[in-house]
Amino acid sequence: MTDATAMSGDDLNFIQRIRRDYSPLVIIMVGLFLFVFVAGATLTDDFLTWFNVKTIIRDAALVGIMAIGLTFVTLSGNFFLLSMKEIAALSIICFATLMGADWNQWGPADGDPTTSALMTTFLVAFAATMIIATITGAMQGALIGLGGNPIVVTLGAAGLFFGIGSWWSDNLVVSYRRPHGAEWLGTGSFIGDIPNITVAFIIIAILAELTLRYTTFGRQVYLVGANRAAGRATGHENFGMAIKCCIIASVCAAFVAVAFSGQVSSAHVNYFSSEFGSSGDMTIMVIAIVMVGGNSIMGGYGSTLRTSLGAIFISSIDNMMVLNGFNSGARVLAVGLMIVFSIIVFALVRRGSRAVE
């Protein structure tokens, strides 16, 4: 982009260069991000410690992974899945039930099971959960792709998934014994003291961004999202696109469910409604991250990189407020304000760029 804008860059100072190469939205968001960090570091003693930075990113990881998945749906112009937390709820019940099942035939009948038995159990439970997530995603994607309103479809699906999960688990906590095969994902760390879930978040963020930028599929996501009719006219139908994107979002939600279950060795359908994140509601939290990251609700504009940064941003603010002793109500309020703020900034910037045309 830089060499093609035809302006010679030699006579521009640093700020002019930035203004030329980046959209105002990116500048505002990055500026805000830096501001929060600087303010956080100066006002809060423990903010910029290695331990706290790790905590921030770890806290961002679970919601962040879900938000990255949801970003595909949003970018492709299919709005949001309002069923994110219910997909996770059904997945976590499925996973925990299978983890707790009697798989001891692979190990000695009494005493502790072998590592390979634990891993086999984990892999079976993991695979089954992913299959269920694929089905839930494909189902919603197909209905949206056929022309169903995403809000109605996913609200309906949310009730369905929550109902199934609740029925299956008798609305009880499903727990399983430690040691189990999901501990490495839930609480383990292979690289020094960096939690594996943080590593997974970073890997997923990079993979998602590379997919969007450099694959045929990624390009189609943007095109269909930017203009569905033109997408159809140039041979890119939303039907397949909606299914693929919903599957991605759904699988990401299931992955988060598995990781969370691995942390607490149990599952309950309400885990993602009340015990999670600052807002207490996973779906709203995830949508907030996508919005604060500056992705267009209408689709076609944004990236998963923005979503990842949005997750860390929200997590930072949350963390700062915790360190300064704010209660959860104030933190929910902060998240709400951030959504409103980002929507306003986004609308103003987009309108500003139109006027210049």
Place this chain on the structure above:
Amino acid sequence: MADQLLLQLTNISRDYGAIQALKGATFEIGRGEIMGLVGENGAGKSTLVKIIGGFDTGFTGEYFYDGEVRHFGSPTAAEHAGIAIAQQELSLIPTMSVAENIFLAGDGVPQIASKGLLGKKAKPFLEEVGLGHINPMRVTNRLSVGEQHLVEVARLIAHNPQVLILDEPTAALGETDSIRILDMVKRLKDRGKSVIYVSHRLDEIFKICDRVTVLRDGESQAPRAATDMDVNALVELMLGFELGDMYPARKPITRETPTLRVRDLWPDGILEPISFEVYPGEILGLAGQLGSGTSEILGAMTGSTKSRGGTLHYNGEEFMASRPKDAIRRGIAFCSEDRKHDGLFLGRPIMENLSAPAIETISRNGLLNGAKERASTTENAIKFTVDPKRLPQEAGVLSGGNQQKVALGKWLSISPKVILVNEPTRGVDVGARAEIYQILRDLADQGAAIVVASTDIQEITNLPDRIISFYRGVRIGDLQLDEMTSANILEQITDPFHEAGIAVSEKAT
């Protein structure tokens, strides 16, 4: 007339960042005068119109209205002073009645008014725009697009404006609707109103305008009396150089084996199944007004419009496209008439627009090949005289003419053997128009079979090698090159059964 100036703008400049839209332009209009405002896309017409109407307040220069210096702070202020703009895009509320739309602003009627009262009040304004036969209680979206444009004007007239600005009122209209608009403009003039008429259709300018102001690159030419000029002189003023013949020369065509045979295609809006052939190297024209069914035929051939039946015989294969993808895969391109709706991804870079139909060919194993994409889109951009340096810019920032070139140019990426184009030059300035015609002709000369549907009578007379004409879903006739005069075509597409004295429905059965 001109000595009694109503509105006068002198030395108007306006810049948007680095782009200077107007450079000391001057504009004037007298009482009861129709002033044409013409210029290529990007010449500054829209900016000037926005300044006159109070939409754009950030200009420099003098603005005199009714003998006083004015600087309107908002469109509402300009409207109260008597300056009204009919925008290109309709701003009617489609689900409300005609009368309700006319009095949408709520002035001129009591706070609480019955529908009957509104209807009665609306009637004179409708008569003024030539819609006296329309029931004011009708829901607006039941009217034709042309009628809706007239309703829009009626709404403006209800405020009794002194200056009415019509921004390309006929751009989306067929021939008969356009004539109604022109008649209305003349009536307004007779009642002493001043009208600023912005249009790309030069024949209309000559039909109704008293004087013409030409804008070129943000500078204005002194207004000239329309009677002192002809089309060529006007085009020369707009471009700054002589255009020569806008339509490229036709070459003789040997029609042996058709590239494409259409059999019994029967889309909605067409009364009986139709069949025709397209030969390599020819441009086939589908002539007809809005609603004649020509758009539906092109759409059905590529699966973007539903068809009740029919097949395409192409490349030894017999098939019917059920979605555009089916046609694209076989090398059949369809450029629709509405580039903003389904022709362009306005928010995405021009490069992505140009490669959109051919993502598969620029990628391997699901990965995009950036170098290949850049090479092929640069080549196509140059063919369509779009500056390759602009490839990373959003398509939305381009002018209408350049947008149309990108909308059409993207289809070169699939190296199509059959190219279907609906309204190739709608809302496109003269210079870009000539380029588009030349490109279509070059493609035909290289062996492509091209079908063009158009409601523009000049275009449909001069571009194609052969014509099939349609009137309200009925195929009227086939015209070979030697029969293709504007008069012949116009008769077939406007009033084909006049001589025979039969109704359309009879012909259909």
